[in-house]
Amino acid sequence: MKIGILQTGLPPAHLVADYGDYPAMVCRLLGDRHDYSLFDVQANQWPQEREADRGGCDAYVITGSAAGVHDDQPWIKALEDFLRERAGRSKLVGICFGHQIMAEAFGGRVQRARVGWGLGLHRYRLRCQTVWTDPVEEIAIPVSHQDQVVEKPPSARIIASSHFTPFAVLEYPSLGAVSFQCHPEFDPDFAAELVHIRPPEQVDQKQRDQALASLHRPHDNARLGHWINRFLAS
Numbered sequence: 001m002k003i004g005i006l007q008t009g010l011p012p013a014h015l016v017a018d019y020g021d022y023p024a025m026v027c028r029l030l031g032d033r034h035d036y037s038l039f040d041v042q043a044n045q046w047p048q049e050r051e052a053d054r055g056g057c058d059a060y061v062i063t064g065s066a067a068g069v070h071d072d073q074p075w076i077k078a079l080e081d082f083l084r085e086r087a088g089r090s091k092l093v094g095i096c097f098g099h100q101i102m103a104e105a106f107g108g109r110v111q112r113a114r115v116g117w118g119l120g121l122h123r124y125r126l127r128c129q130t131v132w133t134d135p136v137e138e139i140a141i142p143v144s145h146q147d148q149v150v151e152k153p154p155s156a157r158i159i160a161s162s163h164f165t166p167f168a169v170l171e172y173p174s175l176g177a178v179s180f181q182c183h184p185e186f187d188p189d190f191a192a193e194l195v196h197i198r199p200p201e202q203v204d205q206k207q208r209d210q211a212l213a214s215l216h217r218p219h220d221n222a223r224l225g226h227w228i229n230r231f232l233a234s
Contacts, residue, residue: 001232003034004057006041006079008097009065015193022063025185026095029225030061030232041075042067046082059091059232062098064183068147069101069110080105087175091232094179096145099170102179106172109151115164117203118143119195120211121219122182124160124168132178132230133159139220141182142191146202148181178231184224188215 005023010016019025023038037057039045042065047056062079069076083105086092094102100110122143129135139160149167152158159178160169171178183191195203195211203211 001034001059002037002057003030003232004037004039004047004060006039006060006062006082006098008041008063008075008079008101009067011190012193012197015190019187019190019193022185025187025190026061026063029185029221030229031225033229041079041082042073044075044078046078057090059093060086061093062095062101064096064098064144067097069097069104076101083177087172087177090176092172092175092177092179093228093231094177095185096143096181096183099179099181100147100149102172102177103149103153103156103167103170106153106155106175106177108149108153108156108167110147111150112146113148113150116146117198117207118145118148118164118181119198119203119207120191120214121188121217122162122164122168122214124162124165124182126160127158130159130171130231131234132227134223134227136223139223140217141180141184141220141224142186142188142215143182144186144191144194145181178228180224182224184221184228186221188219191215 123140152167155172156170168181192215
């Protein structure tokens with residue numbers, strides 16, 4: 001399958017040598033079965049051929065970003081337009097920022113979460129089963145976010161949620177899209193580095209310690225990688 005990775009941000013520069021950039025993390029998560037193309041949408045790099053039968057991509061993965069969906073950046077509005085154009089034509093997968101901008105593009109609402117920063121390993125309860133999920137009750141995945149979806153789009157259904165993140169995993173059955181607030185592409189050690197660099201005014205020591213401790217527990221990153229591949233093949 002031809003997959004276009006829409007890169008919407010960069011990791012902290014000092015971590016790239018050890019962990020790679022976000023597209024590299026996505027490629028590791030999904031494996032080498034796919035033919036990947038990279039588009040740095042922050043630099044206004046967009047797919048030139050948008051129909052799969054004209055040499056374009058069968059699916060697009062939207063990465064995480066330090067940007068917020070309400071930032072006054074031209075590429076953010078352009079990305080929303082692109083997602084609306086491709087919905088129902090190419091499979092779409094959103095991760096963190098990608099999850100949020102998909103919700104905004106399709107009629108939902110995103111804002112700064114009143115519960116504060118989500119850090120460490122979060123657990124979500126499965127709300128329903130799909131053809132691409134496993135019959136499990138919960139999943140545990142690294143997170144790093146301050147904003148989140150507070151109102152889901154009309155076309156979305158909730159696949160997984162928690163008290164902290166009610167709209168953690170959304171599927172858009174009529175649009176061929178799925179999105180995750182969590183980061184299944186993050187190595188737990190990388191997620192721990194992100195906890196360490198948060199300043200005290202954002203994260204107090206108790207939350208920092210809890211987040212770091214949680215990242216030593218078993219996680220379901222590989223499981224979500226399989227889920228995304230099944231979704232892409234469905």
